[in-house]
Amino acid sequence: MKKALFPGSFDPPSLGHLDIIRRGASLVDELIVAVAVHPDKQALFSTEQKMSFLTTLTREIPNVTLLSFEGLVVDFCREHHIQFLLRGLRAFSDFEYEFRMALANRKLTQIETLFLMADPNLAHISSSLIRDIASHDCRLHDFLPAAIEEQVYTAIRRKKNRG
Numbered sequence: 440m441k442k443a444l445f446p447g448s449f450d451p452p453s454l455g456h457l458d459i460i461r462r463g464a465s466l467v468d469e470l471i472v473a474v475a476v477h478p479d480k481q482a483l484f485s486t487e488q489k490m491s492f493l494t495t496l497t498r499e500i501p502n503v504t505l506l507s508f509e510g511l512v513v514d515f516c517r518e519h520h521i522q523f524l525l526r527g528l529r530a531f532s533d534f535e536y537e538f539r540m541a542l543a544n545r546k547l548t549q550i551e552t553l554f555l556m557a558d559p560n561l562a563h564i565s566s567s568l569i570r571d572i573a574s575h576d577c578r579l580h581d582f583l584p585a586a587i588e589e590q591v592y593t594a595i596r597r598k599k600n601r602g
């Protein structure tokens with residue numbers, strides 16, 4: 440049974456993430472999508488909110504399991520008997536970081552990282568861009584799946600107004 444892990448901050452999950460999840464899930468028996476929890480980093484959305492967005496987005500993909508984790512990704516993989524890491528590659532800017540992480544993770548546990556090239560129509564999307572655009576009162580239809588656009592937009596606006 441081929442099991443892969445797609446780890447990420449998903450702050451919030453975007454159309455780009457969903458594309459990688461759909462394409463990744465078609466390549467393996469089980470795809471675990473896991474929200475990485477970094478207690479020392481300030482995220483806009485809580486882990487519970489991110490999990491709720493991802494639940495809505497992946498409802499119709501039968502071989503996707505949602506989890507969250509804290510700590511090293513390779514320890515999580517060992518614990519859950521996961522053989523592959525899945526990552527998306529947008530532009531050259533992603534490459535250097537991803538290359539280093541893939542080599543480090545392979546050194547630590549022999550785990551292979553599978554990279555999917557971003558869809559050219561979605562390659563400009565990032566969670567930080569989404570947070571920035573919404574905080575300037577601009578809707579997010581081209582960046583977020585329709586099922587969560589209203590919820591994410593409203594949450595970002597509310598957080599911004601609260602200061």
Ligand code: ADP
Nearest residue numbers: 446447448449455456526527528557561562564
């Ligand atoms: P991290 O903090 O782990 O980079 P992100 O949520 O930013 O978490 O990204 C998780 C994964 O999703 C990364 O592999 C990233 O390259 C990929 N990704 C993010 N946005 C896109 C996109 N628009 N197209 C393809 N892959 C993407």
